[in-house]
Amino acid sequence: MTRTIWDSSVGKKTVMAVSGLIMLLYLVVHMLGNLKIFFGSGEFNHYAHWLRTIGEPFMHYEWTLWVIRVVLLVAVIAHATSAYQLSRRDIKARPSKYVHKRPRASYATRTMRWGGIILGLFIVWHILDLTTGTVHPGFESGRPYQNVVDTFSTWYGNVIYIVAMLALGLHIRHGFWSAAQTLGVGSRTRDRALKTIANVLALVLTVGFISVPVAVMTGVVS
């Protein structure tokens, strides 16, 4: 059955849909957790520490976090690999363009591929910036509140983050609805509800994530 799924264009789309929904679920939790920054450094840092102790004493320190990380890593790889292979197939299936050009599809639909690449690069930067601190001069492990304020005190930190979050909103807007179609749960009666959920998710996640750099820039969080 695995072979059937991976060999088929419909099956690969299923992989994209499922991995995308896993990441989307994570993003909702991640965004809500980020909002704790508005309650001050004590609560935010305590929350960050709690993330490492979830499931104790059954789970060892950071085990739950690592389980989540592995699931996400698998989801990202599955999503990107199937996106790459499907895109290759799509481009090969339509090698010559029409001479007469006309605007096609919505902005969110047309930017799925570029948006996805931007998001992939962002994830790498985001981890190097706020998890490992590799590209973050003055990074202090165990002090996430200070690190976040530090990142959003630089112009490039804000630009990278805000651009990526706008790309995320567009990606989710088309991606969530598309996932529903791929998994066959869309129908005429549900279409409006699915499109509304997609738009609300896109808007709430984008606004929620961007509120943090905006708060640092305006001095609400410092």
Added chain:
Amino acid sequence: MKLTLRVWRQKNADAEGAMSTYEVDGISSDMSFLEMLDTLNEELILKGEDPVAFDHDCREGICGACSLVINGDAHGPERTTTCQLHMRSFKDGDTIDIEPWRASAFPVIKDLVVDRSAFDRIIQAGGYITAPTGTAPEAHATPVPKPDADYAFEHAECIGCGACVAACPNGAAMLFTSAKINHLNVLPQGAPERESRVLDMVAQMDDEGFGGCTLTGECATACPKGIPLMSITNMNREWLRATRKAGKR
């Protein structure tokens, strides 16, 4: 009406093609688009030039033979087939771009004619039902609920013209394949091959080199018969169901 036509000319499958410009005069707004091309071809033949090759058959909008991407739209600006498109949709002095369907699974044979036999092979893979031949069966022997009959008919309207593939930025044949699958899968007559039909036809579709669906909706917008985009959703559901069932066996 006087028109400027820019038409894709290509001698054969292996030749390089290019857009050629022609002027046509004396076009009536009551003419169909194909009659306008007939007028052009008569002039070309009189001048001793090679007429423009294009596909056509019934000219009633029901056979699926005609094609043409007109000003970037499959079957032109109206939601109908090219043969049922009339010159009243254009203005005197217009420049009209005419191109063949573009997809690697639909190679150009000559000028505006493409090879659509990939569709035939998708049908051969499962677009049929197993039924005893002979005299016509008693019409009421197999009851079909009215909503199912309507649903089947909506999809049976597909004439297999390939406009969905031409309009799709990925050259995907999902709308065609889903129309054929949904048409038969909902009916009791199609039930015995319900799973193998969707698995085999989707596999054949992939083998023919069509692209995948990114849900841009271009196909359903171009379809002269109004096959809905949701048809693809239903095919995906059928495919997942069949894959799950095949996995259990």
